[in-house]
Amino acid sequence: SQTIHQWPATLVQPVGSPLSLECTVEGTSNPNLYWYRQAAGRGLQLLFYSVGIGQISSEVPQNLSASRPQDRQFILSSKKLLLSDSGFYLCAWSVLVDTQYFGPGTRLTVL
Amino acid sequence: QKEVEQNSGPLSVPEGAIASLNCTYSDRGSQSFFWYRQYSGKSPELIMSIYSNGDKEDGRFTAQLNKASQYVSLLIRDSQPSDSATYLCAGFQEYGNKLVFGAGTILRVKS
Numbered sequence A: 001s002q003t004i005h006q007w008p009a010t011l012v013q014p015v016g017s018p019l020s021l022e023c024t025v026e027g028t029s030n031p032n033l034y035w036y037r038q039a040a041g042r043g044l045q046l047l048f049y050s051v052g053i054g055q056i057s058s059e060v061p062q063n064l065s066a067s068r069p070q071d072r073q074f075i076l077s078s079k080k081l082l083l084s085d086s087g088f089y090l091c092a093w094s095v096l097v098d099t100q101y102f103g104p105g106t107r108l109t110v111l
Numbered sequence B: 001q002k003e004v005e006q007n008s009g010p011l012s013v014p015e016g017a018i019a020s021l022n023c024t025y026s027d028r029g030s031q032s033f034f035w036y037r038q039y040s041g042k043s044p045e046l047i048m049s050i051y052s053n054g055d056k057e058d059g060r061f062t063a064q065l066n067k068a069s070q071y072v073s074l075l076i077r078d079s080q081p082s083d084s085a086t087y088l089c090a091g092f093q094e095y096g097n098k099l100v101f102g103a104g105t106i107l108r109v110k111s
Helices: none
Strands: A003-007 A010-013 A019-026 A032-038 A044-052 A055-058 A064-070 A073-078 A087-094 A106-110 B004-006 B011-014 B019-025 B033-038 B045-050 B054-058 B061-066 B071-076 B085-093 B098-101 B105-110
Touching (some): A003 A087, A010 A019, A019 A032, A019 A106, A032 A073, A044 A064, A044 A073, A044 B098, A055 A064, A073 A087, B011 B019, B019 B105, B033 B061, B033 B071, B045 B054, B045 B061, B071 B085
Parallel strands (some): A010 A106, B011 B105
Antiparallel strands (some): A003 A019, A019 A073, A032 A044, A044 A055, A064 A073, A087 A106, B004 B019, B019 B071, B033 B085, B061 B071, B085 B098, B085 B105
């Protein structure tokens, strides 16, 4: 069966610091991978998605970036965090493009 | 107009009752719809998908889709306190090739 991991689970970072969140999927090959952000009390916002190694599509222009160095690895990064980057970051995977499964998430607080 | 709209709630129902959660969508091109359950502090969990007009049943859950009226609903029979969570409705947007989520409805089942 498929499993998705995210780390770290929680993170507290100062404004202006860099960020690296990692997501890995086990038990499937060539999945579609997604990064979402959920701000407090708000809906899910799609940030990036990837259909293969090195293929990244950005949904929202901002100070975040994503990379997919391996088939089942997806990384979310920032060079300088803003207060507004705080939120619950969720990685998701799919084989069928519309049926997506979420990882456990990373709760980021920027102070 | 939001693409997927849900009443934020909270919707309170007594234990054993039927909980009815509703969702409307604006994109007539959307063909597939999903319900996710999200417990406080946790990531969303896929509980139902529906692609055709009518009802789809899975245990205590029934998803209903009416494409002419552009609404999706989720019925939970014999509601339990463990069903207390936020329920997210999502529709797959064909032209954007992405899932679009509503902000979620908070359900509280009181024992």
